[in-house]
Amino acid sequence: MSDQESSTSTSQTEGEVEGELDEEVDTEMEGEGEHDSKHRDSPPLQISSFSSTLRAVIRIKQKYHALKKRRQEAEGDGALTGATGRTSPKIFTFDGTTPIALSVPQKKKRKRRRRVMYPNRGKRRAPPKPARSRAKYCLYLLFAIVFVQVYNAIENLDDHLLRYDLEGLDKTLRREVFGQQGAVEGLLSHLKEYLSTYVHNKPWCCPCTAPAGVGKSHLGRLLAGHFRSVVETLVLQYYVLHHCPQEADALQCARDLSALISEIVERAEEEEKIPLFIFDEAEHMHGEILDVLLQLVSSEQTNEYLNAIYLFLSNLGHSHITKHMLHNSSSTSMAKSGRYSHFVKELTPILRNTLEKLHVLWTEADILPLGLLEKGQVMECFLDEMTREGFYPDHTNIERLAGEIEYYPEVGGHEYSQTGCKQVVAKVNLL
CATH class of the missing domain: 3.40.50.300 (P-loop containing nucleotide triphosphate hydrolases)
Incomplete structure (x- = not known):
């Protein structure tokens, strides 16, 4: 519905309401006039008749305001819902009307995605290099210092x-x-x-x-x-x-x-x-x-x-x-x-x-x-002493000298000397 039509309908409804109210008031006034004309020839008005007239006027005024308020509320509801209020029926014709434009819901525009660029087979893009941290160099330096210190400590021990x-x-x-x-x-x-x-x-x-x-x-x-x-x-x-x-x-x-x-x-x-x-x-x-x-x-x-x-x-x-x-x-x-x-x-x-x-x-x-010391180890003592003194290391002679030393009883296949190599030097000197 166009704005011109809505304004004309609103003015018509207001005129109609006011006309109805005026008619009601006129009818009331005419009734009162007839009542007055009937009673003109009657004796003068009393206090009771005056009060009834006043009450009628007040009642008419209240009714007028109530109708007006009801009309305003109806107009307000119609304006919010987009529908016309209660008005007198109108004859529907196609003259002077404009075609209503149907509101077609528009599709939301989608953001255009960037096109994925794939590298060619011959030319491949290198992956991004991670940022180098300077702390790594400090760590390498610390390792080098510790290694040098440990190496020097080992060298000092040697x-x-x-x-x-x-x-x-x-x-x-x-x-x-x-x-x-x-x-x-x-x-x-x-x-x-x-x-x-x-x-x-x-x-x-x-x-x-x-x-x-x-x-x-x-x-x-x-x-x-x-x-x-x-x-x-x-x-x-x-x-x-x-x-x-x-x-x-x-x-x-x-x-x-x-x-x-x-x-x-x-x-x-x-x-x-x-x-x-x-x-x-x-x-x-x-x-x-x-x-x-x-x-x-x-x-x-x-x-x-x-x-x-x-x-x-x-x-x-x-x-x-x-x-x-x-x-x-x-x-x-x-x-x-x-x-x-x-x-x-x-x-x-x-x-x-x-x-x-x-x-x-x-x-x-x-x-x-x-x-x-066992007997074989005592014989080694004789061999070493005889070599030092310049004697020929005869095995038979060494066994004879070793047999002259006292031993403990043989235990577990071992024959231990009671005096060890203590008498070796003295016996070699007797040769």
């Missing part, structure tokens, strides 16, 4: 061990010491571990216990000779029966020994080397000397006293070693390292208990036991 020539010591001990290859390997392992660094939290104390004649004194002499060629004056070889034979001089011997050790330790601190102290025949050491050594090896000392090696050679606990070997002999030779490690594991608690009862010095020491 350089520190090279000055002691442990490879040369290993060859010497394997060539000169007979029947104690397991003990030699254990000793070299401890030395390599301790000498690999210069700074320690305590000195290394090692009591080397064994029966008589198995080569512990010979082992001490070989160690002293090798380290004298490496660290020169930083080696002390102390024989108890020679340096302090009298018990009455034990206190003075302890003081002299303490002063001598302090002097060597201070010199070693200046040269940044580890000194070696070898005490042979330690079973004859007096209590005063052991007390002084206990103070020197304690961890409460200054740094220079913590970097030292104390090796004690004695026959303490030799009865336990002999008994254990005679009761636990097998076909496996004690010279092999596997058998020796089992031998040490079984004997260490027994020997430690025995040594701790003698003195507190042996409480935290690493005990290194040496086993008995």
